[in-house]
Amino acid sequence: MTxxxxxxxxxxxxARKRIGRREFMGRAAALGIxxxxxxxxxxxxxGAEPKRGGSARFGMAHGSTTDSLDPATWPDTFMxxxxxxxxxxxxxxxxxxxxxxxxxxESFEPGDDTKTWVFRxxxxxxxxxxxxxTADDVVASIRHxxxxxSESAAKSLLSSITDIKADGPTTVxxxxxxxxxxxxxxxxxxxxxxxxxxxxxxxxxxxVRTGPYVLDKFEPxxxxxxxxxxxxxxxxxPYFDDVEFLALTDLxxxxxxxxxxxxxxxxxxxxxxxxxxxxxxxIAITEVTGYGHYVLPMNVxxxxxxxxxxxKALKFAINRQEIVDKIFLGHATAGNDxxxxxxxxxxxxxxxxxxxxxxxxxxxxxxxxxxxxxxxxSAADAAFAGAVDAAVLIKEHAAKAGIDVNVVREPNDxxxxxxxxxxxxxxxxxxxxxxxxxxxxxxxxxxxxxxETFWDNxxxxxxxxxxxxxxxxxxxxxxxxxxxxxxHDEGGTVVLVFNNFVDGASKSLAHGDVASNWEAxxxxxxxRWWFA
Amino acid sequence: xxxxxxxxxxxxxxxxxxxxxVSIIIFATIEMLPGDFAKAILGQSATPDTVAAFQKRxxxxxxxxxxxxNWIGGxxxxxxxxxxxxxxxxxxxxxxxxxxxxxxxLANTLFLAGLTAIVAVPLALILGxxxxxxxxxxxxxxxxxxxxxxxxxxxxxxxxxxxxxxxxPHVVFDSPPFYALAKINFDMPFTERVMxxxxxxxxxxxxxxxxxMRMTRAAIINLLSSxxxxxxxxxxxxxxxxxxxxxxxxxxxxxxxxxxxxLAYLVVGVVVVEVVFVYPGIGQxxxxxxxxxxxxxxxACALIFAATYILLNLIAxxxxxxxxxxxxxxx
Numbered sequence: 001m002t003x004x005x006x007x008x009x010x011x012x013x014x015a016r017k018r019i020g021r022r023e024f025m026g027r028a029a030a031l032g033i034x035x036x037x038x039x040x041x042x043x044x045x046x047g048a049e050p051k052r053g054g055s056a057r058f059g060m061a062h063g064s065t066t067d068s069l070d071p072a073t074w075p076d077t078f079m080x081x082x083x084x085x086x087x088x089x090x091x092x093x094x095x096x097x098x099x100x101x102x103x104x105x106e107s108f109e110p111g112d113d114t115k116t117w118v119f120r121x122x123x124x125x126x127x128x129x130x131x132x133x134t135a136d137d138v139v140a141s142i143r144h145x146x147x148x149x150s151e152s153a154a155k156s157l158l159s160s161i162t163d164i165k166a167d168g169p170t171t172v173x174x175x176x177x178x179x180x181x182x183x184x185x186x187x188x189x190x191x192x193x194x195x196x197x198x199x200x201x202x203x204x205x206x207x208v209r210t211g212p213y214v215l216d217k218f219e220p221x222x223x224x225x226x227x228x229x230x231x232x233x234x235x236x237x238p239y240f241d242d243v244e245f246l247a248l249t250d251l252x253x254x255x256x257x258x259x260x261x262x263x264x265x266x267x268x269x270x271x272x273x274x275x276x277x278x279x280x281x282x283i284a285i286t287e288v289t290g291y292g293h294y295v296l297p298m299n300v301x302x303x304x305x306x307x308x309x310x311x312k313a314l315k316f317a318i319n320r321q322e323i324v325d326k327i328f329l330g331h332a333t334a335g336n337d338x339x340x341x342x343x344x345x346x347x348x349x350x351x352x353x354x355x356x357x358x359x360x361x362x363x364x365x366x367x368x369x370x371x372x373x374x375x376x377x378s379a380a381d382a383a384f385a386g387a388v389d390a391a392v393l394i395k396e397h398a399a400k401a402g403i404d405v406n407v408v409r410e411p412n413d414x415x416x417x418x419x420x421x422x423x424x425x426x427x428x429x430x431x432x433x434x435x436x437x438x439x440x441x442x443x444x445x446x447x448x449x450x451x452e453t454f455w456d457n458x459x460x461x462x463x464x465x466x467x468x469x470x471x472x473x474x475x476x477x478x479x480x481x482x483x484x485x486x487x488h489d490e491g492g493t494v495v496l497v498f499n500n501f502v503d504g505a506s507k508s509l510a511h512g513d514v515a516s517n518w519e520a521x522x523x524x525x526x527x528r529w530w531f532a
Numbered sequence: 533x534x535x536x537x538x539x540x541x542x543x544x545x546x547x548x549x550x551x552x553x554v555s556i557i558i559f560a561t562i563e564m565l566p567g568d569f570a571k572a573i574l575g576q577s578a579t580p581d582t583v584a585a586f587q588k589r590x591x592x593x594x595x596x597x598x599x600x601x602n603w604i605g606g607x608x609x610x611x612x613x614x615x616x617x618x619x620x621x622x623x624x625x626x627x628x629x630x631x632x633x634x635x636x637x638l639a640n641t642l643f644l645a646g647l648t649a650i651v652a653v654p655l656a657l658i659l660g661x662x663x664x665x666x667x668x669x670x671x672x673x674x675x676x677x678x679x680x681x682x683x684x685x686x687x688x689x690x691x692x693x694x695x696x697x698x699x700x701p702h703v704v705f706d707s708p709p710f711y712a713l714a715k716i717n718f719d720m721p722f723t724e725r726v727m728x729x730x731x732x733x734x735x736x737x738x739x740x741x742x743x744x745m746r747m748t749r750a751a752i753i754n755l756l757s758s759x760x761x762x763x764x765x766x767x768x769x770x771x772x773x774x775x776x777x778x779x780x781x782x783x784x785x786x787x788x789x790x791x792x793x794x795l796a797y798l799v800v801g802v803v804v805v806e807v808v809f810v811y812p813g814i815g816q817x818x819x820x821x822x823x824x825x826x827x828x829x830x831x832a833c834a835l836i837f838a839a840t841y842i843l844l845n846l847i848a849x850x851x852x853x854x855x856x857x858x859x860x861x862x863x
Contacts, residue, residue, distance in 0.1 A: 065633060065820045065821065065829075066820075066826065217717075221820060223717075246810070247810075250808070252808070253712075253807065253810045256695060256700075256712045257713050257810070259700060260708070260713075262713040
């Protein structure tokens with residue numbers, strides 16, 4: 001490390017309060033920095049502490065006239081950030097480290113086993129209209145998504161809840177149909193903000209919530225504004241006086257808005273012109289690898305994919321780095337056939353790493369008793385933008401390993417009906433899930449509705465069940481490591497890349513570590529960021 | 533009954549019949565649009581059952597003729613129906629009327645169109661008259677060249693050039709007085725709304741001035757060779773007065789038609805400019821509604837567009853009749 005990089009490192013540690021002022025001064029002195037300069041540096045960095053004030057404007061990549069305040073319908077980042085993150089709270093939230101912490105809930109703990117979960121609300125937390133937040137409000141808000149009639153996107157998510165009841169004014173008890181140590185992650189879903197109960201039903205129409213900003217104006221497809229909630233239950237937050245979210249779906253208009261200072265932040269930068277944007281001295285790009293990933297699932301019940309060595313041969317015959325560089329212009333992270341993003345708890349990077357190796361691919365082909373192989377790969381851009389191009393690249397890569405990949409370009413219309421879960425090998429995507437249990441039971445467990453590889457591994461299914469009810473951290477690490485290794489070694493999914501969230505922000509904005517669970521700092525940019 | 537009033541009433545009646553015919557065309561075209569609202573909103577989770585339930589709730593399971601009659605009957609009474617987006621489980625059953633969606637957008641569009649017209653129409657007339665007056669002069673050629681260039685360049689390109697020059701810091705201005713985003717709303721004071729709309733107005737002015745200016749010039753030049761102008765010239769009337777007093781009144785008919793066409797364009801055809809400047813006008817609303825298959829909104833927008841064309845053409849016709857005695861007293 002050069003001195004300069006070392007200094008940067010210690011500055012960073014100091015800014016994050018991992019080291020004290022005294023230690024920082026000492027480290028700086030060791031690097032030959034004079035006391036005067038070090039003092040200035042230290043106060044400058046300490047000045048990076050959040051401070052209040054200012055009106056922030058955000059340019060969102062989504063927004064439509066069909067948007068509604070009803071969280072059951074929230075389709076994209078506009079409602080999720082502008083009304084979800086800025087005006088509402090869920091019971092829990094995921095912080096930048098990937099840990100689950102209380103959002104509205106003050107505390108949450110399992111009952112006697114993890115079949116029941118007890119959430120406690122803070123005393124004195126109020127809605128924007130001054131009403132106290134009670135357990136009944138929580139019950140109504142969650143019930144809003146449950147029941148036969150529900151058309152909520154969160155319905156299946158909550159299907160494991162058998163009962164939810166208020167126990168006194170500030171305690172809510174969830175009863176599940178089975179043990180689940182990760183249940184608090186479920187309540188962090190953006191579909192589940194807490195809303196006031198009116199006659200036992202959640203009142204979403206008024207827009208009255210508990211969040212950091214009071215919803216002021218909401219014009220669907222145009223903008224949404226909020227004023228600081230002076231009675232917010234998290235002390236200190238939020239930092240902006242008021243916030244405005246603009247629906248700027250046109251990429252060029254959004255970029256112009258940022259470069260001309262009309263907005264302070266934009267979602268989803270144009271990757272093709274990103275280097276030009278980076279050159280702008282007033283703009284900083286934030287890039288985080290999210291949970292979302294693009295995959296090529298093989299149906300392991302169909303020949304030739306029913307042979308584990310054929311699957312391994314294909315996994316070694318793909319040059320993922322080239323796909324990252326050429327299709328995603330470097331703004332993605334190559335996958336290693338582990339669908340768990342590195343920022344998720346208990347994630348590992350299983351060995352051997354599936355890097356491009358035609359010789360190993362040939363070796364596994366020989367193990368399978370084959371000298372050559374011909375497979376169809378179905379792709380359409382409906383699966384993910386760039387799927388067809390990626391498939392064509394894979395054809396070239398695999399040819400060197402003696403595998404003939406026939407790329408079948410499928411129509412976008414009806415892709416999910418006619419191709420996905422039907423063809424032997426195709427392209428697909430996952431927006432990702434914040435816990436291993438959630439991801440695995442959605443797409444890798446035996447009988448899961450979206451088990452796109454039809455994989456049925458006895459050991460894996462056993463581990464999934466025992467890990468779900470396990471509360472000891474070390475044991476869970478062991479169990480989940482083994483499961484990830486199994487998916488990596490024997491599963492039928494090629495995890496091609498994890499996609500990155502690439503956002504642009506004015507340098508007048510400051511922030512701490514950026515969360516990776518969703519875009520826009522976990523959708524909570526309005527609560528977590530401030531003006532430097 | 534005065535002949536003018538009679539003509540106007542006649543035209544109005546014809547306009548209504550045209551509008552009725554257009555409403556049938558709109559309805560039939562939208563019938564042919566592939567996909568439906570339920571599938572567009574529900575996406576991958578659209579099962580046949582939910583789609584059927586949806587269509588029933590929206591009344592889409594009834595025969596087209598019945599739906600058309602219901603719709604047109606409502607429209608005749610000023611009721612454009614309810615937006616699909618607020619119906620059923622989507623939006624939790626809060627009804628949004630089409631009027632409440634369309635009205636603010638239409639107001640924004642009319643504001644932009646009005647502002648543009650106030651600048652563009654007098655400008656085009658003056659430039660056109662001067663070009664006719666100083667025909668084939670250096671001035672005439674320059675004006676023609678500039679306006680023809682601006683009309684030949686796609687409007688989004690004009691928009692981006694203006695944005696680069698006038699709204700990006702440190703290009704022309706260090707702190708530009710103009711805004712790249714024209715996100716107006718009616719809470720803003722009038723002056724701010726005007727300033728925010730300045731760049732889209734400039735873009736549109738550049739796009740429509742050429743057409744009107746060229747037509748004014750051509751109409752007047754056409755007249756300048758007629759005998760009564762020659763007479764006026766022989767009398768010793770000054771060139772300015774010839775154009776202003778003798779030529780222009782007789783040239784109103786073609787000029788009015790072109791102005792009407794351009795004004796109609798300002799209301800119905802500016803979606804590209806709206807997108808570039810993120811102006812919350814009716815064009816964006818309609819595009820949005822088409823992609824989400826929000827049929828009542830699409831129908832209302834299309835009908836408003838048709839009515840705009842018919843109304844403006846009607847006005848142009850009336851202007852040409854009123855300014856031309858020969859049309860006023862047909863033999």
